[in-house]
Amino acid sequence: MKYGRAAVMVETNRVETWDVPVVAPEPGGALVRVVLGGVCGSDVHIVSGEAGSMPFPIILGHEGIGRIEQLGAGVSADYAGTPVKAGDLVYWAPIALCHRCHSCTVLDQTPCDNSTFFQHAEKPNWGSYADYAWLPNGMAxxxxxxxxxxxxxxxxxCALPTVLRGFEQGGPVGLGDTVVVQGAGPVGLAAVLVAAVSGAQKIIVLDHSDKRLEVAMSLGATAAISLKGSSADERKRQVADLLGPRGASVVVEAAGALPAFPEGVDLTGTHGRYIVLGLWGAIGTQPIAPRDLTIKNMKVTGATFAKPKHYYEALHLATRLQERYPLAGLVSHRVGIADANKALALVKSGEAIKPVIDPTL
Structure with missing residues (x-):
């Protein structure tokens, strides 16, 4: 039996490095050697328990790029019909859809009613904090x-697919839109990027980190507002000064912090849209005035679990933009599998723009 290393969440706030079996792919599936495993803010919420209980033990990581090690029987192309062979680099959507449920076939929505998001760490597994990822049949x-x-x-x-999913749910950004993005982590930065290439007139980004705000400006933001030492009322005045009386036509919540929600409702202009993307892992409530939704004629949408097509679109959008914008430079830290805890701490502290797990380290 062949074994590979993996960063395994054994219980809340406890991540260990295990040797786990490497299994040949099933028919329709693939085995890939992980090249990069992205470290996401959702992983921090999972490890801390903020995102609820998990089926321990699990291999962490839902963002992955890998090199095909072996293809399962019947597989000669990827999920867009492009021919593939051993040695090719692939990017995968970390949810195996069943294609036999109401969500899949009637609603054409994710998540699938029968999806498995995590598998026991000792079973064939697609977690990307690992040497190998086993992609089951149905995982695009x-x-x-x-x-x-x-x-x-x-x-x-997963930030760019999430944003593309969010704009599909809440409506795309168009020419003349004025956009406020709450948070300049990867989801917020992806929202800035998509708004910029979609022709938004003005894009304002809010964050605590001067470094992240600077990166947001490099991706197309037209103004940055620091959360440090400012109140919600002060930020509202700053946004009004920048956008005028109509306010923001689109506000994107990418902060992952509960207080962002009522502030986002407040920042959304009349006839505007509020798209909530970052609060997946922040369980709790916040007070708002429902009347505001009515008198502003607002639309509020949430979005989660990007569809496979959003991963495909994100892959090709990032490839087209990789020379126009400093995308590769967003990878701020590279750590080995054994240092997964370090990478998670970097994300939690806000110090990192984007850490990745590099199994060669």
Whole structure:
């Protein structure tokens, strides 16, 4: 039996490095050697228990780029029909859809009613904090174009698909839109990028970190507002000064902090849209005035679990933009599998833009 290393969450706030079996792919599946495993804010919420209880033990990581080690029987192309072979780099959507449930076939929505998001760490597994990822039949993967920079794809790992999913749910950004993005972590940065290339007139980003705000400006933001030492009322006045009386036509919550929600409702202008993306792992409530939704004629949408098509779109969008914007440079820290706790701490502290697990380290 062949074994590989993996960062395993054994219980809340306890991550260990295990040797786990490496299993040949099932028919329709694939075995890949992980090249990069993105470290996401959701992983921090999972490890801390903020996102609820998990089926321990689990291999962490839902963002992955890997090199095909072996293809399962019947597989000669990726999920977009592009031919693949051993040695090709692929990027995968970390949910295996059943294609036989109401969500899949009637609603055309994710998550699937029968999806398995985590598997026991000792079973065949697709977690990306590992040497190998076992992709089951039904887990969509896409071949990287020959000129794609893996770092540029990994930089906005699941963030860019999440934002594309959010704009599908809440409506796309168009020419003339004025956008406020709450938070400049990967999801917020992806929202800035998509808004910029979609032709938004103005894009304002809010964050505690001067470094993150600087990166947001490099991706297309037109103004940055620091959360440090400012109140919600002060920030509202600053946004009004920048956008005028109509206010923001689109506000994107990418902060992952509960107080962002009522502030986002407040910042959304009349006839505007509020798209909530970052609060998946922050369980709790916040007070708002429901009347505001009515008198502003607002639309509020949430979005989670990007569809496979959003991963495909994100892969090709990042590839097209990798030279126009400093995407690969967003990868701020590279750590080995055994240092997964260090990477999680970097994300939690806000010090990192985007850490990745590099199994070669």
């Amino acid at each position: 993967f896409y071949r990287l174009p020959d000129h794609a920079d893996p770092d540029a794809i990994a930089a906005l790992g």
